[in-house]
Amino acid sequence: MIITHPILGPRDSSEFVYLGDATLLDRPDWQADDALHQFTRYQHSRDNPAGLHRELWFHEQGDRSWLVVTRDTVTHEIMQVEFASDMARKERS
Amino acid sequence: MRYSGFRVIKEALTGHRGWGPAWRDPEPQPRYDYIIIGGGGHGLATAYYLAKHFKQSRIAVLEKGWIGGGNVGRNTTIVRSNYMLDGNEPFYEFSLKLWEGLEQDLNYNAMMSQRGVINLMHSDAQRDAYVRRGNAMILNGADAELLDQKQVVAKYPFLNVKNARFPVMGGLLQARAGTARHDAVAWGFARAADQCGIDIIQNCEVTGFKIENGKVQGVETSRGFIGTKKVGVCVAGSSSRVMAQAGMRLPIESHVLQAFVTEGLKPVLPGVITFGAGHFYCSQSDKGGLVFGGNIDGYNSYASRGNLPVVEDVIEEAIAMFPMLGRARLLRMWGGIVDMSMDGSPIIDKTSVDGLYFNGGWCYGGFKATPASGFCYAHLLATDTPHETATGYRLNRFETGHMIDEKGVGAQPNLH
Known part of the structure; x- marks a missing residue:
C-alpha cells in the first residue's frame, strides 16, 4: 500500500506503524461517573467495519507524524490522508 | 456408509459406483432447536458434538458459501498445545487429545x-x-x-x-x-454431522437476527426466515459483521x-x-x-x-x-x-441477548482448536455453562480484567 503523506507525498506503508481505529483520538472524560466503563469500551471495543475505515498510522521512519488514513478494508484502497493533529484541532474548535 | 479398508476394496471391484455424496444438501426447515451460523471447522464440530455427545437434535448449520471454503481451508494445518497460561493450556491440551482420537470418532481420514x-x-x-x-x-x-x-x-x-x-x-x-489435513477435517466433521441428522445448509447467508424482549426468535437468511431459540455464531474472520446485526460491538x-x-x-x-x-x-x-x-x-x-x-x-x-x-x-x-x-485469546461465551451465543476471536490459531472449540461451544449451547477447560474465554473479561494475554502486549491486536 502507498500512503500519500500530506507533506512528504507517496510513501510505502512499511515506513509506518499501524495503531488502529481513529476513534482512539476521542479519549473519554476521566472524571465522568462511568469513566471506568467508558475507558473499557474505548480500549477494547471496535466497530471493525468491512468498507471505509478511519485509522491511525504513525510515520515512524519518516517525519514521525500521526496520520488519519481513510481506507477501504475490502480493497485496501486509500481515500484520504490527514494529519491527526489537524483533525484533533478541528474537533476542539 | 461406513468407510473402511474393506469398503475401498469392494468399491474398487465394483467400479466405484457406490460411494455417493458425503453429506446431504437439504432445504432449510422453518424451525430448529439450534442454529449454528458458520459452516467452518468450528461450526461443524459444534453441531457434531451437540448431536453426538450432548444428544441434542433438530440442529442446522448455516453456511454463506460452501463447506471448506473459508479459513478451515486456508490455514497452515498445524496442531499443537504448547501454550503457557492457565486459561489456554488446558483447553488446547483437551483439543490435542480430541485430535488424537478424531479420525476413529469421525470415521474419516483427516491425515492427523x-x-x-x-x-x-x-x-x-x-x-x-x-x-x-x-x-x-x-x-x-x-x-x-x-x-x-x-x-x-x-x-x-x-x-x-x-x-x-x-x-x-x-x-x-x-x-x-503435528499437522492434519485441513480440508479433510472440514469434510470429516460435515459428513459425521450429517450422519447425526444435522442439516448443513450451504449458500445460506444470515442477514439479520429476530430478537424480541432480549430473546432470540430466529434468523433472517438469504433463503428465508428460520425460527429457533438458540443461535450459535461461529464465523471467525467475520464476527464483527455478523454480531453487528445483533447490535453488538466486539473486542475484535x-x-x-x-x-x-x-x-x-x-x-x-x-x-x-x-x-x-x-x-x-x-x-x-x-x-x-x-x-x-x-x-x-x-x-x-x-x-x-x-x-x-x-x-x-x-x-x-x-x-x-x-x-x-x-x-x-x-x-x-x-x-x-x-x-x-484484544488479548490474543478466543471467546466462547453467552451474550447479553438470551439465546444468542458467540464463538470467535481465534486470532491466527483457530485450526488446532477445532475439536475443542466445537466441544466446548456445544457444551455451552446445550447446558448454558462453560466447559471446564473454557471458563476463561468470557466476552466480558476485558471489563473484569481477566485477560488471557500469552504475549503480554495488551490491547494491540496486531502485536499478538
Whole structure:
C-alpha cells in the first residue's frame, strides 16, 4: 500500500506503524461517573467495519507524524490522508 | 456408509459406483432447536458434538458459501498445545487429545500426523522462557521436551545453526503435536454431522437476527426466515459483521494473515519447525510442498490478500533459518481473514441477548482448536455453562480484567 503523506507525498506503508481505529483520538472524560466503563469500551471495543475505515498510522521512519488514513478494508484502497493533529484541532474548535 | 479398508476394496471391484455424496444438501426447515451460523471447522464440530455427545437434535448449520471454503481451508494445518497460561493450556491440551482420537470418532481420514513441533531458541533469555512454558505444558498434562543444539541438528541437519545474529541454541519440542489435513477435517466433521441428522445448509447467508424482549426468535437468511431459540455464531474472520446485526460491538479487529506453499519436493522436513527470533513456521505437506507463514499484515482488512512487506519479511526469516529454501520455487500464496482479539485469546461465551451465543476471536490459531472449540461451544449451547477447560474465554473479561494475554502486549491486536 502507498500512503500519500500530506507533506512528504507517496510513501510505502512499511515506513509506518499501524495503531488502529481513529476513534482512539476521542479519549473519554476521566472524571465522568462511568469513566471506568467508558475507558473499557474505548480500549477494547471496535466497530471493525468491512468498507471505509478511519485509522491511525504513525510515520515512524519518516517525519514521525500521526496520520488519519481513510481506507477501504475490502480493497485496501486509500481515500484520504490527514494529519491527526489537524483533525484533533478541528474537533476542539 | 461406513468407510473402511474393506469398503475401498469392494468399491474398487465394483467400479466405484457406490460411494455417493458425503453429506446431504437439504432445504432449510422453518424451525430448529439450534442454529449454528458458520459452516467452518468450528461450526461443524459444534453441531457434531451437540448431536453426538450432548444428544441434542433438530440442529442446522448455516453456511454463506460452501463447506471448506473459508479459513478451515486456508490455514497452515498445524496442531499443537504448547501454550503457557492457565486459561489456554488446558483447553488446547483437551483439543490435542480430541485430535488424537478424531479420525476413529469421525470415521474419516483427516491425515492427523503427530510429527512434532519444535520452537527454535536463539538466546539464553529465550531458553529460560521456553523452560517456563515447557513446565507449564507438563503441569497441564501436555508433553514438552527441551532440546539442545545437537539434538536439533540431528533432526534438522540443514538448519543454519551458526547464524551470526540468531544462532540456534536448541528448541522446545512437543512430540505429540503435528499437522492434519485441513480440508479433510472440514469434510470429516460435515459428513459425521450429517450422519447425526444435522442439516448443513450451504449458500445460506444470515442477514439479520429476530430478537424480541432480549430473546432470540430466529434468523433472517438469504433463503428465508428460520425460527429457533438458540443461535450459535461461529464465523471467525467475520464476527464483527455478523454480531453487528445483533447490535453488538466486539473486542475484535479483522486482520489478514498470509500463507505460502512451494512446489512439491522430496521429503526434507520431518516435522513442524518455527523460528524463534521472528515469527515463521514451516512444515511439509504430504504432497511435498513446504507450507509456511509468518506474521499478520498488521492492519484491519477483509481483503483475503496481503501486501508485499510481509511477504519479504516471511521469506527473509525462511532463508535465515534454512538457506536451502532459496532454491525452492514458490507455488502459491494466499490470505485469510482472522479475528484478532484484544488479548490474543478466543471467546466462547453467552451474550447479553438470551439465546444468542458467540464463538470467535481465534486470532491466527483457530485450526488446532477445532475439536475443542466445537466441544466446548456445544457444551455451552446445550447446558448454558462453560466447559471446564473454557471458563476463561468470557466476552466480558476485558471489563473484569481477566485477560488471557500469552504475549503480554495488551490491547494491540496486531502485536499478538
